[in-house]
Amino acid sequence: MSAPATAPAARPKSDVSAAVGLVGLAGLLAWVAFARAFPAIAETFDWAVPRDTLGGRSSALVGLLAAALPMAAWSIFVEKVHLRPSTGLDWSLPARREPDRAVTWVKLAGLWATWAIIAGLYCLCRWYWDGQYLFSMQVLAYAAIPLVVLSLLYVPWLDRALVEPRDHAWHFGAMLLLRPGWDAREVLGHWRVWIIKAFFTAFMVSIVPFAFHTIVTADFGEVAARPERIALTIIEAMFMIDVMIGTVGYIVTMRPLDAHIRSGNPLLAGWVAALICYPPIVWGILGNGRAINYEQNTAGWVHWMAGNDTLLTLWGAVLVALTGVYAWATFAFGLRFSNLTYRGVLTNGPYRFTRHPAYVSKNLFWWAAVLPFLVTSGSPVDAIRNSFFLVVVNAIYFWRAKTEEAHLLAEDPKYREYHAWMAQNGLLTAPLTRIWNRVRPQPAIAPQPAE
Secondary structure: OOOOOOOOOOOOOOOOOHHHHHHHHHHHHHHHHHHHHHHHHHHHOOOOOOOOOOOOHHHHHHHHHHHHHHHHHHHHHHOOHHHOHHHOEOOOHHHHOOOOHHHHHHHHHHHHHHHHHHHHHHHHOHHHHOOOHHHHHHHHHHHHHHHHHHHHHHHHHHHHHEOOOOOHHHHHHHHHOOOOOOOHHHHHHHHHHHHHHHHHHHHHHHHHHHHHHHHHOOOHHHHOOOHHHHHHHHHHHHHHHHHHHHHHHHHOOOHHHOOOOOEEOOOHHHHHHHHOOOOOHHHHHOOOOOOOOOOOOOOOHHHHHOOOHHHHHHHHHHHHHHHHHHHHHHHOOOOOOOOOEEOOOOOOHHHHOOOOHHHHHHHHHHHHHHOOOOOOOOOHHHHHHHHHHHHHHHHHHHHHHHHHHHHHHHHOHHHHHHHHHHHHHOOOHHHHHHHHHHHOOOOOOOOOOOO
């Protein structure tokens, strides 16, 4: 791993502008508003359709498009990201270079084989065929043939402008077809990226319908009657934003948008720290009676503050603020959100205050919402056990953050500059860094020989 750079005088410029995420957020919220208002709209125009809100699964998928299309359009037509050298594209090449169909067909073979293997893995893993994951499997099954057809158009077109057409997919295809020139490291990089996409896309798509339906069908009149209901609904809306913008990030990994995955985390510790936070692994370590359960006999903040509307309002506002930071940390990525990947460096939005605003806000939210030290059983053992295991969860996220930093520090000089700048200037990072430097063991200084 490369050592952190000396802190620059100014915060390095972000590879993602704030505008990209904001236009995506605007598109998503516009669709949510349309879906909620659809009964009145249908009645106004006398459409011969059911007069219900559009809170179903198909409408949720349209919501993904409503977020993705404005971000893609802004990136291309306003910021012209397709012209950046980081895309690996040179749009003058098609006019002066003949297409190499042999390279393209090898790449397509590698890509189609990858999709077939992933489909086989989905079939073998039982958890994908039950509960919330059934929706993901249905969506991916419907998308399979269109993806194959579109790849016949997209890959040859992109290869014309690629500076180096022999990318990860080509190396995997060449290995399968026994062509010379493939590199095992490139094949490994190919599979890191596709395992990340396959694992997280299935999970994110599976939770999109619930997040979307909750907000589109909410009765705002009923919600407004109680302060805790207002807070909980806003929190659900923030989670919807996080889920839907995050899902777009996993799907839209395209070079012309400069949103491609440049590398997957090569560190085993990074994979372990991330994957234990998601199904199916998290189902085995969290939950009632599981190895790490910090909600045994807890009732949550609404229960303990019931009857005190002022306290409910203030505490709810704190939780809303924490969730707002969490959602902001996702849509600030625009089209580039995904775990375990390097897709450029983000230094603006909440990332100007701490390197890991999502993790900080999420972990503080759990303490404030669950209140693990308050238990309905009255048992101090339950309170201690809950608090201990939530600290364990916090430690997992700290470990996860450090593995992500190690990956990015090794990949990009800009991230090394950002890392160093945050250590001295970050609102949260700087004081924590100073504390850490005081308590950690200092390296021994070798004695200098006498002159």
